[in-house]
Amino acid sequence: MGAWSRRQFLTLTAMSGMTLILKETNISFAQARKEEKMMAYTAKDYGKLLGMEGFSETLLKNHFTLYQGYVTNTNKLVDTLAQMVKEGKVGTPEYSELKRRFGWEFNGMRLHEYYFENLGGKGALDKNGKLAKKIAQDFGSYEDWEKDFKGVGAMRGIGWAILYQDASGKLFNCWIQEHDGGHLAGCTPILILDVFEHAFMIDYGLKRPDYIGAFFKNIDWKAAEARLK
Numbered sequence: 001m002g003a004w005s006r007r008q009f010l011t012l013t014a015m016s017g018m019t020l021i022l023k024e025t026n027i028s029f030a031q032a033r034k035e036e037k038m039m040a041y042t043a044k045d046y047g048k049l050l051g052m053e054g055f056s057e058t059l060l061k062n063h064f065t066l067y068q069g070y071v072t073n074t075n076k077l078v079d080t081l082a083q084m085v086k087e088g089k090v091g092t093p094e095y096s097e098l099k100r101r102f103g104w105e106f107n108g109m110r111l112h113e114y115y116f117e118n119l120g121g122k123g124a125l126d127k128n129g130k131l132a133k134k135i136a137q138d139f140g141s142y143e144d145w146e147k148d149f150k151g152v153g154a155m156r157g158i159g160w161a162i163l164y165q166d167a168s169g170k171l172f173n174c175w176i177q178e179h180d181g182g183h184l185a186g187c188t189p190i191l192i193l194d195v196f197e198h199a200f201m202i203d204y205g206l207k208r209p210d211y212i213g214a215f216f217k218n219i220d221w222k223a224a225e226a227r228l229k
């Protein structure tokens with residue numbers, strides 16, 4: 001394969017107007033294809049959730065589009081940061097800000113996947129199952145856990161409510177600020193609730209508790225339980 005020259009002019013519109021101009025680079029076509037194959041994330045299709053009670057098609061389709069944007073921007077950042085290293089730009093303000101941005105975009109992608117994947121179920125949690133028993137053990141009762149989890153979801157601000165499991169086995173209900181603030185290192189997400197306004201305002205306006213109620217009616221408890229260790 002011959003050398004592959006390209007001039008990339010890449011704009012990351014989500015970066016508060018920051019525009020990056022990547023200078024002409026020469027990399028082999030084979031190398032570029034190999035790297036792209038290794039790095040690229042692909043947006044998953046959650047169309048099966050359309051028709052879910054309490055979630056309009058407009059809201060869900062908008063939400064899928066937002067999720068796809070996180071996948072696109074994660075791929076852009078992976079690619080751009082690798083190029084910056086090759087071009088000697090480590091330590092520049094542009095490099096630093098993109099590095100800071102990476103966790104926000106990546107978590108925006110991954111948390112949406114957990115969220116959509118723990119939706120689409122019907123019925124309550126099996127009270128005799130592994131997850132219900134673990135919840136009752138750590139929170140005193142399922143009811144107390146649900147009160148706490150819904151309380152986290154109803155907190156003012158934009159972010160996520162996450163039921164996390166520590167490697168020790170212990171469960172915690174956590175508030176995540178935006179996508180990246182407050183995660184518990186080394187813990188496994190068991191149940192994820194999106195409480196950014198885009199997740200509910202089209203259907204519920206300011207009535208976030210009503211949205212959380214609809215979320216609970218559609219939890220795929222088997223998917224959540226499968227994450228438990």
Ligand SMILES: [Fe+2]
Nearest residue numbers: 112194196199
């Ligand atoms: Fe979202």
